[in-house]
Amino acid sequence: MSICQLNVESVRNLSQVQMQPCDGFNFIVGLNGAGKSSVLEAIHMLGAGRSFRTSRHRQLIQYEQQQLNIFAEVDRGHQRHRVGMQRDKQSDLAIRINGQSTTRLADLVGLFPLQLLTPESANLLLTGNKVRRQFLDWGLFYQGEQFFNAWKRYTRILKQRNAMVRQQARYEQIGFWDQELISNGRVISQLREEFVARLQQALLPFTHKFLPDHEVTLVYQPGWDLSDDLATQLESNYPRDLRQGYTTLGPHRATFKVKVNNNPAEEMCSRGQLKLLVAALTLAQGALLSQQHGIPCIYLVDDFAAELDESRRALLIECLIAIKSQVFITATDSIFVDQIRQQIEDQARPIKVFHVEQGKLTKHE
Numbered sequence: 001m002s003i004c005q006l007n008v009e010s011v012r013n014l015s016q017v018q019m020q021p022c023d024g025f026n027f028i029v030g031l032n033g034a035g036k037s038s039v040l041e042a043i044h045m046l047g048a049g050r051s052f053r054t055s056r057h058r059q060l061i062q063y064e065q066q067q068l069n070i071f072a073e074v075d076r077g078h079q080r081h082r083v084g085m086q087r088d089k090q091s092d093l094a095i096r097i098n099g100q101s102t103t104r105l106a107d108l109v110g111l112f113p114l115q116l117l118t119p120e121s122a123n124l125l126l127t128g129n130k131v132r133r134q135f136l137d138w139g140l141f142y143q144g145e146q147f148f149n150a151w152k153r154y155t156r157i158l159k160q161r162n163a164m165v166r167q168q169a170r171y172e173q174i175g176f177w178d179q180e181l182i183s184n185g186r187v188i189s190q191l192r193e194e195f196v197a198r199l200q201q202a203l204l205p206f207t208h209k210f211l212p213d214h215e216v217t218l219v220y221q222p223g224w225d226l227s228d229d230l231a232t233q234l235e236s237n238y239p240r241d242l243r244q245g246y247t248t249l250g251p252h253r254a255t256f257k258v259k260v261n262n263n264p265a266e267e268m269c270s271r272g273q274l275k276l277l278v279a280a281l282t283l284a285q286g287a288l289l290s291q292q293h294g295i296p297c298i299y300l301v302d303d304f305a306a307e308l309d310e311s312r313r314a315l316l317i318e319c320l321i322a323i324k325s326q327v328f329i330t331a332t333d334s335i336f337v338d339q340i341r342q343q344i345e346d347q348a349r350p351i352k353v354f355h356v357e358q359g360k361l362t363k364h365e
């Protein structure tokens with residue numbers, strides 16, 4: 001799967017950008033502030049419905065413009081899809097897929113699997129449980145309808161339960177909601193647990209490369225104490241829920257921890273090593289998706305050089321070559337491209353270099 005045409009209009013300093021990426025490595029080179037990350041941000045908007053830099057869509061729309069437009073033609077081997085997105089300052093979102101309007105972001109996400117590496121990627125292992133839960137659920141989303149349907153039902157019921165908690169309802173009034181919460185919660189948890197085991201397997205080849213001599217393990221935490229039943233715990237924990245004003249345990253609190261040689265990764269590893277671990281996790285997600293569903297994922301790598309030494313950069317490229325994904329990489333200096341060009345060409349992967357200057361993009365011959 002790859003983007004063969006990308007048109008971006010009024011995204012940050014990109015007034016009008018058109019590019020025809022190759023299905024291998026696409027380097028976007030330019031000075032600070034030139035607009036490189038904005039190109040990745042536009043692709044991310046299309047694939048995830050949101051920016052990876054801000055939750056305020058307004059910030060993305062070019063000053064003095066009313067709306068942004070992003071369009072891509074996506075080649076999925078046997079089929080081509082035309083995907084367009086328009087977003088205005090009132091936050092109204094219009095999505096068109098193959099000429100049909102849709103309001104479901106899930107349609108976009110389903111069409112366009114993306115993984116992202118940025119200088120802030122280590123935050124996956126350094127910040128709260130939510131980002132790791134979302135990371136897991138990204139992979140599960142592509143595993144089939146079962147997870148997504150259970151997750152949608154669970155989220156809806158949880159919202160209703162929380163509203164009742166805020167109204168200080170008695171537990172007997174909540175019991176009805178809990179039955180459905182528990183049945184969907186068990187499905188979600190079971191699927192997450194199985195997925196973590198598969199992710200662990202897919203991770204090993206990458207962690208062996210990036211962190212040899214380190215044993216990396218993923219530990220799934222379901223969001224409640226597994227030694228006891230979820231139903232019993234929801235009931236016994238209810239007084240605490242009333243005090244806090246929300247449901248304090250359940251699959252919506254699930255996460256996974258990464259251990260290195262049996263210690264928490266965030267305590268054991270340097271920032272560069274944490275970034276490599278996150279790179280390994282994103283590569284594992286992509287490898288699983290392509291092994292199990294035949295869908296290669298697109299990789300966005302922002303600020304390629306940040307925190308990685310030359311040999312680690314070469315390793316990352318080696319892995320990206322191996323999984324045969326389309327990759328977009330930003331760099332401030334073409335010296336980084338020169339260092340790895342041979343490595344990419346030796347493996348017969350296509351490569352294109354684009355230069356960005358003050359929001360204008362040109363292909364480098």
Ligand SMILES: Nc1ncnc2c1ncn2[C@@H]1O[C@H](COP(=O)(O)OP(=O)(O)OP(=O)(O)O)[C@@H](O)[C@H]1O
Pocket residue numbers: 011012013014030031032033034035036037038039058059060061062063332
């Ligand atoms: N809404 C906006 N309208 C117009 N320009 C904007 C807007 N938001 C940000 N900018 C400008 O867009 C430019 C591009 O920023 P971007 O982060 O894409 O650059 P970059 O090439 O990735 O830089 P760096 O290497 O420093 O990360 C910046 O100069 C920024 O000031």
